[in-house]
Amino acid sequence: MAFLSTPASLILIILLLIASAFFSSSETSILAINRYRLKYLVNEGHKGALRVEQLLKKPDELISLLLIGNNIVNISASVITADLGHRISGDLGVAIATGCLTFIILLFAEIIPKTFAAAYPERIAFPASFLLIPLRLILLPLIYALNIISRFLLKMFGIHDVGIGNNALTSEELKSIVNESSEELPSKDQSMLLSVLDLEHLTVGDVMKPRYEIVGININEDWKTILKQLTHSPHGRIILYRDSLEDIIGILRVREAYRLMAENDFDKPYLLRAVDESYYIPESTTLSQQLIAFQQHNKKLGLVVNEYGDITGLIAVEDILEEIIGEYTTSMSPSINEEVKLQEDGSILLDGGAHVREINKVYQLALPITDAKTINGLILETLEAIPTVGQIVTVGSYDFIIEQVEDNRVKWVKVIKLDVSH
Template sequence: MAFLSTPATFIIILLLLLLSAFFSSSETSILSINRYRLKHLVTQKHKGAIRVEKLLQRPDELISMLLIGNNIVNILASVLSADLGHRLSGDLGVAIATGVLTFIVLLFSEIIPKTFAAAYPEKIAFPASFILSPLRTTLLPLIICLNVMSRILLKILGIKEVSMGSNALTPDELKSIVNESAEELHEKDQSMLLSVLDLDKLTVSDVMKPRYEVIGIDINNEWKVILKQLTHSPHGRIILYRDSLDDVIGILRVREAYRLLAENDFDKPYLLRAVDEPYFIPESTTLKQQLIEFQQQKKKLGLVVNEYGDITGLVAVEDILEEIIGEYTTSISPSIQEEVKSLGNGLLLIDGGAHVREINKVYHLDLPITEAKTINGLILEYFESIPAVGEIIVIAKYEFIVQEVEDNRVKWVKIAKR
């Protein structure tokens, strides 16, 4: 390079090092950019985002272009620095120039640019795309040639072509993103998003009202009793049965029954005009699927049945929605605060009908999740009989002290961590 003066050679090497830093930072920033935020910016017609998205549509061409550019400028810088070193100090100067250039490239063209680009990908990627887009078009013949040759060599070595993969996220990955977004998301919003992602893991048996809590009307009762139940019913729909839930007639539309009552002085036979066919739901149905079924079937509640066809409880649309957004303030069911009372020193007084999973979620406990859904069910499952008041049952790392037993079930129990 004798035709270049020493100052000119210095300047060219400096420019080549800047180009090397540009290619290094561009590669890191574009490959590090958040793809979902990028898609959002594209919908907002952000010009830089649109250019970057086009570059990422063919990542193999993008990487090839950046590698070509980076290697060309690094090789040229190496050649020029060796020539400059030879001019200044002969063979020793070549060795010194090589060592100095290696240090400078690593520090100023690799480590620092890539670190900054990883920290601020959008600040680097969007402006860089203005240069990279036309550069890819210019180098496209060379890029295609190199890619074809690389594929041929890979096939010769027995390596199949590797797909670039999908950007789709699994539910668990989405949950991780939501958990990591605590600073950007309101706590309630975060909780709702996590609950939605859990809908396909929970079944209707996890949120249903157990059979002993199901409110219904026995059509064999006296007419005065039925009228009183209708008048005081807090629900828009209620189960109508004969003698017991094992003989369900259907779902009574309370508002329709009121209308008929106002228009006619009707009795029991007329009551059946406001009754829909019973809707049965297998207890293994996921909440996600059941929400879809409620919508498609235009139903608002259904009776949950086990594998033998026995009714085990009742689930309504509201129960699934409460799983997502939390309890309604107007709900007539006892709230978690009513079912659990803190006695201090980590001691809790819990209603036997409280759901184990909800207790774990709200109070950050680790009670065993088994086939039993309620605290009462959990105790009976482990104790294998109905305990007496005052009995102590140890389950996992918790001590259960029975406080009240009613109708063959544990009504209240104290729980303490051992």
């Protein structure tokens, strides 16, 4: 390098260090960029995002390009620095110059550029891609040669496929992203997104209204009773049956029935003209599947059946929507606050019909999740008998004190958390 003057050598070293910082920051920024935001920007037609996506389609070529560029400029800088040091102070100058260059490269061409690129990947990646794409075309023969050699060596270690990994996220990973987005998302929106992701894991049986709570109209009742039920029904659709739920006629459209009878002097036969065919749903159907099924079949209400075909409950579109957005303020069903009464001694008074999963979710309890859906079912499953008032049943780390039993069901129970620290 004797043909270079000292000022020219210094200027060239500085330029090479800038190039080294460029390659280092480009590598970090492109690999650190958020792939999902990148896809969004690509769909929006962002030019920088389109260039980066083009580079990421062949990651092996991209890595080779960055490593080739970085090594060429670093080695060149080392050679020129060593020559400059030798001209100034001989062998001692070479050692001093090499040590100084190493420190400068680490600080100004590696640590600082990469730290900034990791913090602001888009600011570096998008402009850098403008130079990297033509540079890749220039170095393509060298890149291909190196990639052939590297693939051959990788195959020797049992690695055959080199490409962008699968970026698809599981629902649990999506939940983690939503949880970490608390600063950007309002708490209500965050809760709704998490609830939507839970629909895939919850079944119709988890949220249905149990059979004993189903309200319907017995067509064999006297006319005054039927008319009173129609007039005061809080629901737009209701079960119509003969004497028991074992003989269901169908789903009655309440408003339509009332209108038809009003136009025809309120006679029973006109009631049947407002009846839709019964819609049955397996209790193992996930809520996400059922929400789609309601839409496809243009239904708003369905009867839930078990594996033997027995009716176990009822579910409406509103029940699924409440899982996402919370309870409607106009809902006629008992709210969670009506089913739970916090006591001064720290215990909790629970309605036997309250859902175990919902109690756990709202009140941060850890009641065991079993086949039983309600508090009553959990107690019966544990005890394998009908409990009596005052009886204490231990379920997991909780004592259940039976407060009220009605029609062979636990109506109210006091729950006390056991001290398991000893």
